[in-house]
Amino acid sequence: MENNIVDLSGRTVIVAGAAGGGIGTTVTRMVAEAGATVVAVSRSADNLTTHIDPLVTDGLSVIPVAADVATDDGIATVMNAAGRADEPLYGLVNVAGGAAPATWMPSVRVSRSDWRELFAANLETMFFMSQAVAAELKSQQRSGSIVSISSISGMNTAPFHIGYGTAKAALVAATRTMAVELATDGIRVNAIAPGVTATPASTTYVDEDAERDRRAIAMGRRGRPEEQAGAILFLLSDLSSYITGQTLLVDGGLNLKWTHMGADHTSLFLKDESFRAAITMP
Incomplete structure (x- = not known):
């Protein structure tokens, strides 16, 4: 790709x-x-049709692949698809994860099943998918790049969301250790830790409030998906060839101010007062 400083041609990347x-x-x-050739993975065939098929068009x-990377069978399906790609495997981006609204609650209310569900979704998927890709790269004696998504919640406190924040912090620790072993x-x-970003998933929690954004975020606005993706693309590419074991905060300076909590220590970004009351209930 001439005149393009970020060139991933001749490589296969799993997302x-x-x-x-x-x-x-x-x-x-x-x-x-x-x-790059991208193996685009989702549990939802409908979501692949809606969001990935237009890219193919x-x-x-x-290459759209319907698979659940929270399972060994799902990971095997993904690796088989990557093995059939025309270009050799090079990279992995771990985006899968997140947390349902029901997982917000005080620490004293978190059950073992809540805890395990969040760790399964946000840590185990990252680790076992990374393990599979790393093993394949090692077997081929090929270099590569793995990038995962942590969260600002894993880099600081996560009041009323301790399971999610702790799982994302563990992802950072796993990133550092795997980086040493595979160097x-x-x-x-590597990993990135997004701040508040305008995505379809974020509308579950975050409403439009420009004044609050200016107050809470140093750059005065929420991030865009392409700004998170740009950081990931950098860490995948040869531009970051001497960077490993790092987690890059991509948050517009939210962590520098850390003023987005109210007097009750809940996030000012929570739009629903009944939801706020429910998660703080003893």
Whole structure:
């Protein structure tokens, strides 16, 4: 790809969690535009049809795969699809994860099942998908790059969302350890930690309030999916060839101010007062 400083041509990249219409879909598009073949993975065939098929129609080299990367069978399906791609495996982006509204609650109310569900969704999927890709790269004696999505909640406090924040913090620790183990194989392992970003999923929690955004975020606005995807593309690419084991905060300076909590220590971004009351209930 001439005149393109980010060139991933001749490489296959897996994006796990590609079809939500937010960061994962944007990463899929941008990585494919940089020349890679992208194995775009989602549990939902309907979401693949809605968000990924148009990229294929536009002529991008994207392979939709319906699979649940929270299972061994799902990971095997993804790896088989990557093995059938025309270009050799190079990279992985772990987007899959998140948390349902019901997982917001005081620490004293968190059950073992709540805790395990959040760790399964946000840590185990990242680790076992990364393990599979790293093992395949090692077997081929090929270098590569793995990038996962943590969260600002994993880099600071996460009041009333302790399971999610702790799982995302554990993802950062796993990133650092895998980076050391895989460094001499030429496999880099990094992460990003997004701040509040305008995605379809974020509308569950966040309403439109420009004044609050100016007050809470140093740059005065929420992020866009392409801004998160741009950081991921950088960490995938040869531009970051001497970077490993790092988690890059992509939050517009939200962590620098950390003033988005009210007197009750709940996030000012929560739009529904009944939801706020429910999660703080003893």
